[in-house]
Amino acid sequence: MAKKIFTPISSVGEFGLIDKVTNDIKPKHKSTIVGIGDDSAVLSQGNEEGRLITSDMLVENVHFDPTYTPLKHLGYKSIVVNVSDICSMNGVATHAIVCLGIPNKYSVEHITELYSGIKMACRNYNIDLVGGDTTSSSTGLIINITIIGEAQTNDITYRGGAKPNDIVFVSGDLGAAYLGLQILEREKQIFNKSDSQPELENYQYLLQRQLKPEARVDVVELLSKINVIPTSMIDISDGLSSDLIHICNASKIGFRLFEEQLPISPEARATCEELRISPAVCALHGGEDYELLFTVSPKEYKKIEKQNEIKAIGHMVEDRSFELVREDKSVIDLKSEGWDSFLSSKKHI
């Protein structure tokens, strides 16, 4: 490739790069129900069930910082973030494949500890660990997890199904995982400068949200119990605004959110005050909460409005506008400012 002008990946970002290298790919197998472009691939089983498959790579010092990430939590989280991708298709995770690249600074005991978290997550989420690959790595630890799940084909929820006037719901609360990361980074800086021990006891909820998140299998079960199939769904890994824009791009519509409806925990609000960050900014752009973000037809609203654990935060609109109605009723345009590992220097899974 001599004489070519080389384009840095940072100039196009993760989504630009993926689009560039995959936009000419057309599935040929009848069993391919959905290929590239959603949280998981969907393959038909030759009956009414579909098999869901998702795979993610986590790299030391890009997605996790080993100085403050316990290996057991890291193993647990690496399973959870993929289970969350199966949840966001309205499916149930069933099988896992674990590939590890291990630098020689890690011992058998370290990997046993990492695996204890992987196995604990597999137990908690009722997943069979069925294979993988273990190799050495010349530098950092690499964890690549593939999770396989199942769903009735008619229940599977895609990004592209949202319609104008659908109600936007989110589970749990937002922004806490991002704040947990800020606290860990702050205490690491203090420790590096003064050798004083980190003060973490006031931030347990935020730290748990960052280091040991859970996938919202309970919300998938709830939706099934009340007979609601969302029109679209995604999990919040990149950030509410960025992930809702993914839904809008796939569905070719826009949204209007209401700041006063954003679910933010008391712990997150208190820490926002301490760090002088806007709670709404954390909730909109923080990412890594692994909550479910989904849209529901207005006629289903009655079935769902009183459920704990989920909250209506806005609605979809016909044009391509992405708007936030602030508490003072002013309206601002939202841009995607979530995680892109090629554009950002933030560290998180």
Added chain:
Amino acid sequence: MAKKIFTPISSVGEFGLIDKVTNDIKPKHKSTIVGIGDDSAVLSQGNEEGRLITSDMLVENVHFDPTYTPLKHLGYKSIVVNVSDICSMNGVATHAIVCLGIPNKYSVEHITELYSGIKMACRNYNIDLVGGDTTSSSTGLIINITIIGEAQTNDITYRGGAKPNDIVFVSGDLGAAYLGLQILEREKQIFNKSDSQPELENYQYLLQRQLKPEARVDVVELLSKINVIPTSMIDISDGLSSDLIHICNASKIGFRLFEEQLPISPEARATCEELRISPAVCALHGGEDYELLFTVSPKEYKKIEKQNEIKAIGHMVEDRSFELVREDKSVIDLKSEGWDSFLSSKKHI
């Protein structure tokens, strides 16, 4: 984990580590036909078909050397080595998921080149590329491929099915990929010392075997056409001796091979002479040929003996001995001396 004595992974090796962390894993889902321990996991589809899943991680400077590995070939090979794992279960590869970790020294053009090889392999092997993940890497290029395949449940071939007196067959020829790597390493050393251009034109077959191997889909099709289901099968990635020992360990028996039967190409023999290496040692321990190694019941021998592309090289024995009958009729014990990335400093995929 303070005060613990840490055990280096090199003291137990890849297979020792995998065994230690996975030996307590028991599948719970009915759909899990086979979990950890074979080339691919096998999941039932609720009918007579099984779905096969395999995943492998390739790491820069562990599995490939970017100074002499064209990116297009690397992409092609990364698909092929996983397709080969599906072939070794007597299945057909259908879908691929590609996860990449990309250091910032790589440009959009580099990744486009890598993907052109990935897409070419997917076209040649009739595979749908259905998903993946692209992230940055703080150091080397990381490629993690998951391949999904299908097979009639009754046709799936495992490592553990070999019986005493079964005939051992191997497809193609052996040792050439290893010799190709030796030539590439030699020319790199010469280039580093003297800046003279590498002389590679006499070694085209060996280089192609190392840089752009093919999976033996044709052998799987042949076996189906002549109605032979092997009693066991594996692909030769670690080396004939090591991979046949994997079959023996799973089947709890041993083998007797005949040196004069080992298939070795004229190009490999000539290069062995030049490099003063024993052709049998290359064939037994070289690895990375991605040929299929399988056992067949003696009563099927007639169906298969005259097929091109496969050759009988020995038979299985009841006791756990691993023996090679040399050309001078002396008998030596074989040990596994194949690839283990934690034990070896060899570089290859």
